[in-house]
Amino acid sequence: MPGLEWREPIEGLEFGELFLGAITSTFFARGRFSGYGICFTDRRIIGFRMRRVALILKTPFVAAIGALYLVVILETLSGTALLALLLPLVLHLANWPITILTNRISENILSRKALGPSKLLERRRDLELRRNQIEELLMKSPGKGRNLLRSGGMGGYLKITLKDYRLRKIEIKIRGWNQHQRLRDLVINFSSREPKVRALEYP
Template sequence: MSISQDTLTGVQWHEPVEGLEFGETFLGGIASTYLGRGRSIGYAVYFTDRRVIGVRMRLLTQALLAPYIVVICILYILTLLEIRSTVPLFGFLPLIVIGVDYGLRIPTRRLSERIVSRRGNDIVRSLRGKKNFEFSRTEIDEFLMKSPPPGLSLGSKGYLKITPKSSQVHPLEIKIYGWKQGQKLRDLVISFSSREPKVKALEYP
């Protein structure tokens, strides 16, 4: 059987992604320090046309934040020892701690976010590693999402709740601490849930 060149026109060939099933299409994913599950931050969520997969980035995030934590802890210890010192400089230690904390937190978080996001782009490595959860399309009853507000709102966060059809499996919740990350995750949920067979997706106002 021969296939003409005209027949091939318009056909889109997709590079196979290692770790996916035959015929499975990768829709996209997000890895960020602004996502988390439980008490830890650093999480990745991947969507294919058949599955939703969650991967923890906790160890990588903790390793990146370790120098910042060490510096702050040392300064706090020095502050506690302040009352035993007569050196005038030590009277300013509480202010120094606050200043260093503020000065290091933002660049450290940005650097961590950049590295975690880059690590998350290595789809093959992420899918080969230990998965935190994996649901097929037919196992999911619904998505419920609440996006965090735009801008810097201290203490406010959103979430993505995935409820399985099986009553023996507990719903899981992914915390969202950034508006941009919430919007990207929202787009991925819409792309996944709108494909056949469709999955119910709700958004909390």
């Protein structure tokens, strides 16, 4: 019939629940380790820890960097003066592009997991919050600048304040500017639906 749109049902949703979108990224973290996924519906916010996936993806690249360090140590111990001077410089120059390449590849693979919401919703959930449990959503954008320590720019966050003030705020750290913008769109979509949730943003 004209005017009707067929949507493939998503496993893990309640009857009549509308899927708004999901994002998984190595540039998100809850706690010390990177790798996190967030799913938004018109009723809930669902979070997933993805740190194991992120660590598995980065392991080969970390091993390559470790091998370079081992070569430097062995050559330094061998007493070859010229190599002892040059290898640390080579290692430093190689470490930067390897780190960038590692982040990009692992991010591309992990971000694709959000394209299959049914599989994402099958994962073990780190948090599950209903709309009526949430008092406020507060976002701070990460800086656009890059430096040697933070390839994704200075850190931002999403803080979720619950109506039950006995519970601690939930903070999801954000390092990437593009990832922040995508998450921001989902937060706006979620918060603007009835009953509305207060959403604020720091510049």
